[in-house]
Amino acid sequence: MKIKLDDIPEEGLSLDVIAEGKDLEAIAGGLDFSIPAPVSAHLDVMSAEGRVIVKGQMSARAAFSCARCLKIFEQPLNSEISLFFVRGKAGVQGREHELTGDDLEVNYIEGPELDTDEILLSQIALEAPMQPLCAVDCKGLCPACGADLNAGPCGCRIPVEKIDARLAGLKDFKVK
Ligand SMILES: [Zn+2]
Ligand SMILES: [Zn+2]
Numbered sequence: 771m772k773i774k775l776d777d778i779p780e781e782g783l784s785l786d787v788i789a790e791g792k793d794l795e796a797i798a799g800g801l802d803f804s805i806p807a808p809v810s811a812h813l814d815v816m817s818a819e820g821r822v823i824v825k826g827q828m829s830a831r832a833a834f835s836c837a838r839c840l841k842i843f844e845q846p847l848n849s850e851i852s853l854f855f856v857r858g859k860a861g862v863q864g865r866e867h868e869l870t871g872d873d874l875e876v877n878y879i880e881g882p883e884l885d886t887d888e889i890l891l892s893q894i895a896l897e898a899p900m901q902p903l904c905a906v907d908c909k910g911l912c913p914a915c916g917a918d919l920n921a922g923p924c925g926c927r928i929p930v931e932k933i934d935a936r937l938a939g940l941k942d943f944k945v946k
Contacts, residue, residue, distance in 0.1 A: 772883040775817050775857065782816040787886045791830075794891050803898060806844065807831045809890050813851065822855040822884060828893050834902035838910035839918050847897040853889065855879045 771787050791805030813826040830847045860878040909919035917924035 771886040773815065773886065774883055775822060775879070776882065778815055778817040778822075780818070782814060785813045785815065785886070787811050787813060787890070789887050789890050794887060794894070797887055798891055798895075801895075803832045803834045803902070805830065805894065806833050809894070811851065811886070811890055811893075813886060813889070815884065820857045822857065822879060824851060824853040824855070824884070824889060826851045828890060830890070830894055830897075832894060832898060834899070836904040836908055837901045838903060838908045839920060840911065841904050841918070843902075843904040845899075845902070847894055849893055849897050851889065851893055853877060855884070 771785075771789075773783065773785075788808050788810045790808055794805050794809060795801055807830070809828065809830040811826055811828040813824055816823045828847075828849050828851055831844050832847050833842055833844045835842055854875070855877045857879050859880055905920075911917065912919055912924045912926055914926040915924050917926075
């Protein structure tokens, strides 16, 4: 949803927005996870004197591929939204940094509109784990046969350390 900044009343806007996961994926281009369900958020938007404050809560679900066993799993991504925007191009207002203090990150809005889809996307990207794991104790895949070790032992008798040592030897061989 796009909000014309000049149309925001003095008392601010209170919005409930819903964005289709597929639409957000399309806007993002190449995400390494998918958004299988609609993303909803409550946003309070205040705009005055070229500054825009957005506060609210987001509720989303994303599907990740486990970094260890590659299984696809869904995880809720709920977060508080608290954003501060300055209208204009980044770097033009040299004094903004002093005005807002060091701990508040300043975002810039160049056009006449605030895009709530972009806010949701950046919030999702912020909440998404760097190393998604289906479970904290996921055992991963057997490096020898590729079996999912969460389903039980695969029967391979080669200890993991030995395989690592062999691979290391192989690397040395290639270099020489
Ligand atoms: Zn896993
Ligand atoms: Zn195995």
